[in-house]
Amino acid sequence: MSLVYSGVLSHAPGITGRAHLVENTAKRDEFYAALEKQRRDIVAAGTEALIVIAAEHFANFFMNNMPAFCIGIGDRYEGPIEDPEWLGIQKHSIPGAPDVGLRITREVMQTVDTAYAQEWKFDHGISVPLHFLTPNYDLPIIPVNINCQGPPLSPLHRSWAFGEALRRACDSIPEKIALVGTGGISHWPATPDSGKINEPWDRDFLDRLMRNDKQALLSYTDEETYRDAGQGGFEIRTFIAAAAAAAGKGDLKFYTAELPIFAVGCTVASFDIV
Amino acid sequence: MSLYHLQKFLFELNRGELAQERYRKNLPGLLDEYDLTDEESGALSEGDIGLLYVLGVNGQILMHYAAFLGIEWFDYLDLMRDGITKHGAVRDGVYAMTGGGSSFTDEEKSR
Numbered sequence: 586m587s588l589v590y591s592g593v594l595s596h597a598p599g600i601t602g603r604a605h606l607v608e609n610t611a612k613r614d615e616f617y618a619a620l621e622k623q624r625r626d627i628v629a630a631g632t633e634a635l636i637v638i639a640a641e642h643f644a645n646f647f648m649n650n651m652p653a654f655c656i657g658i659g660d661r662y663e664g665p666i667e668d669p670e671w672l673g674i675q676k677h678s679i680p681g682a683p684d685v686g687l688r689i690t691r692e693v694m695q696t697v698d699t700a701y702a703q704e705w706k707f708d709h710g711i712s713v714p715l716h717f718l719t720p721n722y723d724l725p726i727i728p729v730n731i732n733c734q735g736p737p738l739s740p741l742h743r744s745w746a747f748g749e750a751l752r753r754a755c756d757s758i759p760e761k762i763a764l765v766g767t768g769g770i771s772h773w774p775a776t777p778d779s780g781k782i783n784e785p786w787d788r789d790f791l792d793r794l795m796r797n798d799k800q801a802l803l804s805y806t807d808e809e810t811y812r813d814a815g816q817g818g819f820e821i822r823t824f825i826a827a828a829a830a831a832a833g834k835g836d837l838k839f840y841t842a843e844l845p846i847f848a849v850g851c852t853v854a855s856f857d858i859v
Numbered sequence: 860m861s862l863y864h865l866q867k868f869l870f871e872l873n874r875g876e877l878a879q880e881r882y883r884k885n886l887p888g889l890l891d892e893y894d895l896t897d898e899e900s901g902a903l904s905e906g907d908i909g910l911l912y913v914l915g916v917n918g919q920i921l922m923h924y925a926a927f928l929g930i931e932w933f934d935y936l937d938l939m940r941d942g943i944t945k946h947g948a949v950r951d952g953v954y955a956m957t958g959g960g961s962s963f964t965d966e967e968k969s970r
Contacts, residue, residue, distance in 0.1 A: 598922075603932060606966050642919035647870050648863060666874050671926035706874055708923070734919060736953065775918030777939045777956045780963030816918070816953040845964045 588755035589630040590763035591831035592623060592855035593794075593824045594717075596639070597769060598709035599847040601673035601716055612843050619839035619853040620717040623765075626855065627718060632763040634682040634725040635718065636689075636751065637711050638827060640733035640768045640820040644708035652700035653739040654747050656693065657728035658686035664707025664715075672709055674716050679707065682725035685760050689727065692754035697747050714767045731826060733768065733819040741803045744822040748829030755830070766827030768820030769849040771813065778815070780845035786813050787842065787850045790821060795835035797828050797856065817849065833857025862915050862951050864894045868903065869916060873923040908935065909942020915951025933967050 600616075607613045627635065644666045646652060659681045669675045683703075690701045705728050707715070715722065731747065732739045739747075748766075755762040770790055771783035793801040802825050810818040828835065839853040868890070872878045881889045890900050902910040906928050911921055925935045940960045949955040962968050 599932075603966075606932070608965055608969070642923070643866075643870050643917065644874050647867060649867070667923055668926045668929070734917065773957065775922035776954050777936050777943070777960055778958035778963060779936060780967070781958055782963075811953065815957070846966045 587758055587760055587762055588752055588764060588830060588858055589632060589761045590627050590855065591765070591827050591858060592853070593766045593827050594620060594623060594714055594853050595769060595847070595849050595851045596710045596713045596767040597772070597774060597847050597849040598667065598672055598713065600713050600851070602671055603846050604673060607844065607846055609843055612841055616839060616841065616844065616851045616853070617717070622838065623853050623855070624718045627763045630763055631761045632724065633760045634685050634727055634762055636727045636729055636762060636764040637714055638729045638731060638764065638766040638823045639710040640823050641710050641730045642708050642734060644706045645702065645704075646730065646732070646735070648735050651732055651735045652730070653732050653743065654697060654699040655730045656686060656690045656699050656701050657681060657705045658683050658690060658701050659703045659705055662705045662707055662726065662728065665712035666706050666708050672712065674712050677722050679715065679722050680725045682727050685725070685758065685762070686727045688758050689751065689754040692757050693747070693750040695750070696753070697743070697750045699747070710767060714765060718765070731822045733822050738807060738819055739822060741805060741822060741825060744826045745799060745803060745829040748826030751826070752830040752832065764827060764830055766823035768823035769817045770821065770852060771815055772817035772849040773815035774817045774848045779848045781815070782842045782845055782850050783814055784842040784850065787840070791837055791840060791852070791854070794824055794828055795837050795854065797832065797834055799829070802828065828856060831856030831858050833859035861894065861896050861899060865899045865914065866916055866920055868893045868895070869920045869924050873920065873927065879927065908938040910946055912939040912954070913942045913946040913949055915949055917952055918954035933970060936962075936967065
């Protein structure tokens with residue numbers, strides 16, 4: 586078994602870009618501590634490369650040719666594309682894992698028709714997680730994307746299948762691979778409603794996620810998600826894929842709806858690999 | 860399909876340093892390369908966040924554009940609200956305003 590870690594975390598740009606505006610600094614720092622613990626857990630697992638399942642925000646893919654799924658097989662990546670002062674993260678050149686990425690892609694393709702890319706610019710959806718999980722940018726990254734932005738979106742059941750395919754691919758190679766799904770739960774980002782969070786919906790989703798209840802996780806329709814969890818809720822696909830890859834129960838390390846300035850219910854969790 | 864071209868302009872601007880350089884040096888010339896309506900072209904010429912929001916530009920694309928323009932976060936939220944007040948509801952896409960223009964953060968309310 587070479588998948589050594591599977592978890593989820595939030596990626597909203599405010600987490601770094603609006604850190605200085607936060608009034609509830611105690612809760613903010615508690616969240617940052619949970620992210621630091623996640624980093625240590627990933628390192629302690631002996632991780633040689635990190636898969637980041639992201640919900641990218643038009644840094645690479647557009648409606649001229651939108652892949653449902655994509656895996657990065659580049660040597661290096663650039664990011665963030667956003668203004669560094671705005672995001673609170675300086676631009677970096679980030680190492681990839683082209684050989685590992687290629688072998689993972691070949692195996693995933695046996696069951697899921699994924700695209701692949703040798704070029705990839707990171708936006709906040711990957712740059713914010715990396716800021717916390719590999720702050721020295723010395724861990725090879727395999728970026729992965731699920732289309733959560735440009736409807737028609739990747740169906741939930743295909744996102745689950747994609748997560749299972751990533752698991753099979755990781756288990757087919759000797760390198761130790763960690764995986765994180767990064768997205769939001771309910772949120773209305775980049776609108777005047779930024780900061781709106783449906784905490785009961787979040788907690789119900791997280792309960793399903795921690796039970797790793799496939800049927801319950803795949804029962805949402807996009808119409809229901811949009812109504813109850815906003816367009817940001819479409820990013821649950823990344824969490825679902827991480828759960829599918831792990832197959833075990835989850836352990837919710839941190840959740841709060843008390844940092845709406847970050848525009849999302851801030852979440853950190855891991856799963857048992859079974 | 861015009862919204863497609865409007866968003867494509869911003870997509871390519873947001874991710875490309877060469878496009879950003881051209882934007883700063885010769886915005887009219889850059890705009891001429893896209894199939895835009897007069898309203899869309901005007902909104903881009905003016906950096907009119909409110910109108911672009913109402914036209915249906917995906918919020919993620921618009922947010923990155925606002926950051927490129929150097930607009931502060933709370934000002935960005937206000938510009939979208941002002942756009943609704945001036946031009947009416949969001950006409951397309953999935954980034955409609957659903958909260959009646961209210962603020963959802965103590966930090967913004969206490970400004």
